[in-house]
Every structure is written in structure tokens, then in C-alpha cells.
Amino acid sequence: MAFVNRTGLCAFEKRVYLSSPTMHGDEARYMMEAYDTNWMSTVGKNIDSIENQVAEMLGVKYAVALGTGTSSLHLATKLAGEHLYGIPSANEGALCNRLVFADDMTFAASINPIGYEGGRAVFIDTEYDTWNMDPAALEKAFSLYPEVKLVTLAHLYGTPGKVEEIRNICSRHGALLIEDAAESLGAEYLLCGQWKQTGSLGDFGCISFNGNKIITGSSGGMFLTDSRDDADKVRKWSTQSREAAPWYEHEEIGYNYRMSNVIAGVVRGQLPYLQQHLEQKKAIYERYRDGLKDLPVKMNPFDAERSKPNYWLSCIIIDESAMCRQVRDGRNALYISEHGKSCPTEILETIASFNAEGRPIWKPMHAQPIYMNHPFVTAEGNGRARSNAYIDEGKIADVGMDIFRRGLCLPSDNKMTPEIQERIIEIIRRCFD
Numbered sequence: 362m363a364f365v366n367r368t369g370l371c372a373f374e375k376r377v378y379l380s381s382p383t384m385h386g387d388e389a390r391y392m393m394e395a396y397d398t399n400w401m402s403t404v405g406k407n408i409d410s411i412e413n414q415v416a417e418m419l420g421v422k423y424a425v426a427l428g429t430g431t432s433s434l435h436l437a438t439k440l441a442g443e444h445l446y447g448i449p450s451a452n453e454g455a456l457c458n459r460l461v462f463a464d465d466m467t468f469a470a471s472i473n474p475i476g477y478e479g480g481r482a483v484f485i486d487t488e489y490d491t492w493n494m495d496p497a498a499l500e501k502a503f504s505l506y507p508e509v510k511l512v513t514l515a516h517l518y519g520t521p522g523k524v525e526e527i528r529n530i531c532s533r534h535g536a537l538l539i540e541d542a543a544e545s546l547g548a549e550y551l552l553c554g555q556w557k558q559t560g561s562l563g564d565f566g567c568i569s570f571n572g573n574k575i576i577t578g579s580s581g582g583m584f585l586t587d588s589r590d591d592a593d594k595v596r597k598w599s600t601q602s603r604e605a606a607p608w609y610e611h612e613e614i615g616y617n618y619r620m621s622n623v624i625a626g627v628v629r630g631q632l633p634y635l636q637q638h639l640e641q642k643k644a645i646y647e648r649y650r651d652g653l654k655d656l657p658v659k660m661n662p663f664d665a666e667r668s669k670p671n672y673w674l675s676c677i678i679i680d681e682s683a684m685c686r687q688v689r690d691g692r693n694a695l696y697i698s699e700h701g702k703s704c705p706t707e708i709l710e711t712i713a714s715f716n717a718e719g720r721p722i723w724k725p726m727h728a729q730p731i732y733m734n735h736p737f738v739t740a741e742g743n744g745r746a747r748s749n750a751y752i753d754e755g756k757i758a759d760v761g762m763d764i765f766r767r768g769l770c771l772p773s774d775n776k777m778t779p780e781i782q783e784r785i786i787e788i789i790r791r792c793f794d
């Protein structure tokens with residue numbers, strides 16, 4: 362329990378969420394249309410409509426509607442594996458025992474599909490400029506593992522990563538790039554002098570319509586590509602991989618991953634509001650930035666010249682000099698409250714005690730028990746086993762762990778009024794008293 366001065370501040374009557382769905386009415390109309398016309402299936406007008414709209418909006422030739430962002434990442438990963446290494450047998454993944462370079466500080470759903478296909482993720486450290494994959498660490502990773510031919514890149518919290526550098530490194534090493542744009546729908550990046558939407562920047566793109574995303578279907582995702590063959594393949598795999606026979610004939614493994622026409626109705630109703638949500642999220646970010654500017658914290662950064670984030674989640678990182686002591690084990694966190702200082706645990710506990718929801722930064726994958734024995738590469742080289750009991754190595758680089766330790770996600774719900782946000786800012790301020 363936090364010991365913050367609560368004088369004059371009362372708890373929020375209604376919970377303030379990190380990022381919750383915001384419905385507008387049309388969603389129910391399109392869902393009912395599916396019901397009334399009996400297209401209660403994985404085919405129908407809603408699916409056709411959103412596939413066309415999203416492809417056009419993001420500047421890709423094809424969008425394939427799937428059940429989740431995770432399923433789109435899975436099929437993108439499988440497709441990349443088949444392009445690189447050929448068709449696996451039914452009991453093997455397309456990446457069987459192959460290494461794949463992947464983000465370190467991200468959500469596990471970004472990484473797990475590599476494992477679904479029998480591959481092994483090599484985690485690439487994060488950079489401070491955008492909180493995404495560090496191109497210098499990626500370059501280092503290719504020098505350590507030159508055989509790698511696949512990279513997955515996420516745009517954390519809606520902020521585009523250093524795509525141009527990463528694409529150049531990938532093409533120099535003949536590697537394919539999967540873009541995980543689950544969190545960044547609507548964000549843009551200036552690639553070779555042209556503004557492009559995230560999701561359209563790699564060889565394969567993936568987006569999510571999960572309930573907490575900038576627009577939602579309650580669930581849902583999409584696979585994005587310019588290749589007709591790839592889109593057809595993903596559609597086939599997502600509907601159990603039927604061959605062209607009158608009966609159910611199968612030459613390859615299939616999945617039940619297609620989006621429902623009812624869910625697609627929700628997405629169809631949301632799409633016209635993406636721009637409005639983007640503006641609301643940006644206003645939230647700017648209010649935090651202005652309201653917190655005299656505290657020893659910084660907002661999650663972005664490259665203003667080369668990117669326009671979607672501001673999905675507003676985050677802060679506490680200056681090292683203003684961090685009170687905080688320790689975390691695999692389950693719990695403790696801290697010692699100090700005058701003029703704070704830490705993510707104190708701030709998260711305090712805002713929770715006022716009925717508002719924040720979240721720690723994604724805990725880096727190289728420190729997750731399930732991936733503890735996977736390689737981890739920083740800009741300096743191998744990121745494992747770098748300290749020496751007999752030699753002072755100085756500060757050992759691990760940017761993701763540092764951002765996890767000092768950073769947190771703030772309530773970023775687009776239904777949050779400026780008054781509510783003012784109160785959250787005041788609560789954070791008092792954590793530093």
C-alpha cells in the first residue's frame with residue numbers, strides 16, 4: 362500500500378482503464394445485419410468490407426481477416442518459414458530448429474509464434490529513442506548468427522521503430538521482415554521520403570483488433586501483404602487447408618483462424634472512428650507531457666521527423682536520479698518510499714488505490730522464465746553472462762531491462778476526460794512529494 366498524501370483527492374467512482382473499447386453504435390448495426398441476413402459465419406459482407414477498407418487505408422494490396430493478431434503473426438511466421446526453408450511435414454514447424462531475431466521488450470504474443478513453428482527466438486535489445494528494436498544490436502546479432510534469415514519487429518505502444526535502418530540491415534543480410542503492428546494501427550513512418558502506414562513496411566504485416574487496441578472488434582486481427590499468392594495461402598491455411606476436391610482433402614496442416622462475420626461487423630463499425638481515436642490518444646499523450654513536465658520523468662519518446670505514432674498508450678520513464686529503491690522477483694514487487702523520489706511500483710499501486718489502471722512496461726523476453734535459455738544480443742554483443750566476479754565491468758548494457766525497471770504505462774483510455782486526467786497527474790505528482 363502506498364503512503365501518498367491523499368488530502369483533497371478522492372478515488373474515481375468509475376474505474377479509469379488503461380485502454381478500453383469505445384463503441385459508437387454502428388458496430389451493433391453491422392452485427393445485426395450479419396444476424397438478420399444469417400451470415401453468422403466466417404464469410405459475409407462485413408468481412409469483405411473490412412478487408413477492402415483496411416487494405417486501402419494501409420496501402421497494401423491484400424488484407425486477410427483472422428481471429429486474432431496472434432493468429433496473423435502465426436501464419437506470417439509460418440509463411441516466412443516456408444518461403445525460406447520449404448514446406449515442413451505435418452509434425453514439424455516451418456522453422457524447425459532455425460533461429461529468428463525478435464524484439465526483446467514486447468508482448469509474448471509477438472514472440473510465441475516462432476516457437477509454434479519450432480523456431481528459436483534470439484532476442485535483440487531495445488534502444489532509448491523509440492523503445493523498439495535497436496538496429497545496432499540487430500547488426501551485432503547478424504555478426505554472431507550470420508545464418509539467420511528472419512526478423513520480427515513490433516512498434517511498441519504505437520510508436521514506430523527505426524524501420525528504415527532495420528529494413529536496410531535485413532536486405533543486406535537477405536532476411537525477411539515480419540512487422541508486428543498490433544499496437545500501432547494508424548501510426549505512420551517516413552520511409553525513403555514517403556509517409557507509410559505501419560503494417561505495410563515489412564514483407565508481411567500483422568495488426569490486432571483486440572479489445573484494448575485503438576479500434577477493436579472485441580477480438581480479431583489481419584494479415585497484410587502485397588502478394589496475391591501469400592494472401593491466398595493464408596486464407597487457405599486459416600480455413601483448415603482444403604484442397605480443390607469435392608470432399609475434405611488435405612495436403613498440409615490447417616487452422617481454424619478466420620475472423621467471424623459478426624466480429625467483422627464490430628470492426629466495420631469502428632473503422633470510421635479510427636481518426637477520432639487517434640486524435641483523442643494524441644491529446645491524452647500531450648496532456649500528460651505538459652502536466653508532468655516539471656517532474657523527473659519523460660514520456661515514451663518518438664522520432665518526430667520520421668514518425669507519427671498512434672499514441673495508443675502514454676508511458677513515462679523516471680529519471681535514474683529520482684528512482685526510489687524497488688525490487689521485483691518473478692511474482693511480486695517491493696519498494697522503499699523516499700522523499701522526492703518514486704518508482705513504477707509506487708505509482709501503479711497509488712493510481713490503483715484511486716481506482717485507475719496503469720501497467721508495467723512489457724517485461725523483456727530474455728528475462729522471462731520460458732525464454733531464459735535463449736540468446737540475447739545487445740549493441741555490445743552477446744547479452745548473457747557478461748559480469749565477472751573479479752573484474753569491474755562497469756554498467757552492463759540492457760536497455761529493455763532498464764526501461765522495464767524505470768518505466769510504466771499510464772491510464773490512456775480515450776473516454777478519460779481532461780478533469781480525470783488532471784487528477785491522475787496530481788496523483789503521480791504526489792508520489793514524488
Ligand SMILES: Cc1ncc(COP(=O)(O)O)c(C=O)c1O
Pocket residue numbers: 429430431432434467468470471515541543544568569570571580581582
Ligand atoms: C505487440 C503485440 N503483438 C501481438 C499481439 C497479439 O494480438 P491479439 O491479442 O489480437 O492476438 C498484441 C496484443 O494483444 C501485441 O500487443
